[in-house]
Amino acid sequence: MLIFLPLMEVKKKSRKWKCQIITLQKRTCKAETASVCLKDRVMGVGFSKVLTHTTDDEIPISSTDSAPQLTYKQPRKNLPFPRSLVPPPMPTQCSSQTGPVLGKPYVKIKHTYEMKKELGRGKFGVTYLCVEKATAISYACKSIAKKGPQEVENVRREVMILQHLSGQHNIVEFKGAYEDRENVHLVMELCSGGELFDRIVAKGRHSEREAATVMRQIVKVVDVCHFMGVMHRDLKPENFLFATKDEDAPLKLTDFGSSVFFHTGEVYKDIVGNAYYVAPEVLKRNYGKEIDVWNAGVILYILLSGVPPFWAETEKGVFDNVLGAKLDMDSEPWPSTSDAAKDLIRKMLTYDPKERITAAEALEHPWLKEAGEGSEKHPDSAVLSRMEEFKAMNQMKKLAMKVIAENLSEEETKGPRQMFNNMDTDGSGTITFEELKSGLSRLGSLPSESEIRQLLNAIGNDKNGTINYYEFIAATMDRHRLEKGGSLFKAFHYFDKDDKGYITRDELREAITVHQMGDEAAIDGVFEDVDSDKDGKITYEEFMSMMRNEC
Template sequence: MGQLCIEKPKQKHSEDNLHELNPQTQKQPQTQESSLQNPNLTEQEVKEKTQVKLLDSVNTHQNQSIHDVYKLLSPPLGSGSYAEVRKGVHKVLGITRAIKIISKTEATNEEVSRVLHEAEILKQLDHPNIVKILEIYQNAQQIFIVTELCTGGELFDAIVESQQFSEKDAAKLMKQVLQGLNYCHQHKIVHRDIKPENIVFESKDKKGTIKIIDFGTSRVFDPHQKMNQKIGTPYYIAPEVLKKKYDEKCDIWSCGVLTYILLCGYPPFNGKSEAKILEKVEQGKYDFNSEEWDIITEEAKDFISKLMEKDPFKRYNAEQALKHPWITQQNEDVQNELPQIDRALKNMKTFKSTKQLQSAIYQYIVNQFSTQEDKSELLKTFKALDTNNDGQLSRQELLIGLRKVMNENEAVEEVERIMRDIDQNNSGTIDYSEFVAASINRSKLLSQDRLAKTFKAIDKDGNGSISIDELKLIFGNGLVPDQIWKQIIHEVNDKEEITFQDFSELMLNLAF
């Protein structure tokens, strides 16, 4: 391992516009709301569709000031020509978030479109290695995007500060990056700007969880159609992107470049100018001839070669990269155990939410209050069960895991129950948030203090009861009609508002 030294590029390389929103991400609210009122739908189908809408906890607030909800802190964590990121403390919940603030007056229409596009992409993603978006606020002058706060800084800074990255540490880090990308690619989303600045550490622990950020250049792709926009950052951009004919494997090339840098301290393609760097990238020739590579294993070099194969057709995809011996051997200590599966299973066995509002509020509490400490062991269990690294748990994966702690018949029966009771969005798999919600310690999560704070956060006017209008500010994103909201509240009581006693009893039914 040589001394780690690399310059941060001043800007990403982008030639074309970014107006590539997938039509599926631009559904109009009226269309979705009317789908709930379709007379051809059965009562059960309406309930299932409503549940999905309620669980879309990423609300876009058009008529509510973010300053009523969050106290924005100074100084900014970072700033650019038209945007800045600040910490924001929720005035009721007391939780600190990262808030990206975009000035519509300073940004071009194209830049505003890119920001909204990034938010739409992030709303679709639910993976432990991808930054989670929580809320969006918007007025005539600004857009505010609220996400989870990662306090460990950029991978770029860790590279600059560190004198060496061991192969084990590099492999553990790259496994997380590739797991996040595999999830994205399985969902037909390509990032297109993987680099150390866009990978952050969740906490100060540089051997802990990483998150992929900045989906501003990402897009939904068609696997049968090549992309043609030249987007990326010179050191990390794939050769085929320069030729404007590429697919999602451009992200894999960037992972190869990143691994190369982690292990030797400098990029495979360098030059005195951007043009010189891009010229070398286009040639796609690199080597392991310098002395820094003398102590690097052949498995590591082979891994890089598989990711930095110039021919995209021959290049590994994310799933193949995760199965490479260098990744699997360097992560053996994690893969050979199912940490705390008994505890997680015990919580999952007793998890059953029978009311739509109860499910939505509970997911809100999980999103807002569950800490890194709460989720650290659950994350290990989730990833140990997720044998194909796609960021979701299938029936078969659950069955394989459960067979290790119970007999075959019990395992089959439990898997069916899990899919019935825990797959809240009816996707056919257990998503990460669903797994956390079902397997977390609910008695600890649903403390009286947290329930009181949650009630107060929803009860905007502070009159001691929650109305339909107040629920609509938090849940459903304006897509659930009043008629269905009344039905949902009537699951709790026969009134059109909920007192704290109603609220507390509703949620504590889940605690045990």
């Protein structure tokens, strides 16, 4: 586990801090749970890392009756960035029994991936370097033990969040999830540039231009997460990785173990995060997505000053400073910092979450705007890519996707529903041309007007230029959901009305006609593409092949 310790002797003179850096040498301790203090890369900015070990791999900051207990996780080590991600072959199944987390048969991940050295160990699991045997591509594999019902639910939620967000700019790419009897394994891309924390250590204080470039990426990814219905709840420099070692490499947000799907107005009470970054409303056990903006504001303060805004010798002292809103903007370097930068920090660290600036508003702040949108060149967002894939599907697959969408659980649709509500700005229950255009822009995509109209016509069933809720879910759901046999079976059964185990031309015609989704030519096209043995019937195997491939 990780813990931030202030490694400086502080004297106040004329409200200015004078810091004497203390370098820790390696020492050993007799007690079993004593810290193993490694010779540290001490931050020239006033705090550093200490690696600690206990029997349960977790060391909390010492707690008092008046202060909640927060825990800390070890960041991933620097790793080679992989070549382009490719769809993984399914690891060999080790039994027909279905796992409680993924709802799929247990697998032996070592048949597909060679597990290498341990990279990190945290509250929620152990991260290993792994190599895909078929491609020799290296990935990070986070293995999480299923210790009880709560852990199962937490891992299931983390997997759903990764699937939901994967493919978005500045978010670590999710390769796949695999489950055996003891663990769930989350395979993700590696990043060779290291953590933002490490660059802060190496660089010390950032210039305003450097800090703005970093912060624009951080605030943008927070805005995307919130727009898609996800609250991260543990934003800190260790959870941002640089894709490469290049100076201008993009940042990738990782570690969604504390994240949750949320609905606007929903209140959360559990204590999460890191003491130096925790928002006051978390300590009061009454908070929402605004805590992510507070976390980001703390990161900005550190980037520009080199020290955390709420510092004390003890955990209780840190919490008192957070709750007392004691924000120092007078000592060095703040007198020489631009008014615009200080204004943004104050707005992000506003005590009242209702008055705090949102991520979307922060992106429009003059100080971040000067970082420039012109240099941001991204591929299409994951949401637009999924819509484009849906547009290209045959009519049978589109209808099957809608059937799956209508049968998703409330938990599975929580993030997508929030995203739909955010796009449906007038609350009409449908998304119009302008709403889709604005929503895709928020997610980082700028398709042409003709492309947007094509999407509306391909996704919307009534051809009136709008998209309803289930049409939106069908077109934007992550394709990992198609790996669930239960979802595919329900969709197949929708067509196979007489339960014969295959779909006839008449059954497909009936389904397509009811939904006004095509004519005889469309039916001919489906059978030409899907009926591989040309016997005039679509079996479950042929149906699954269609659903899991581009058709």
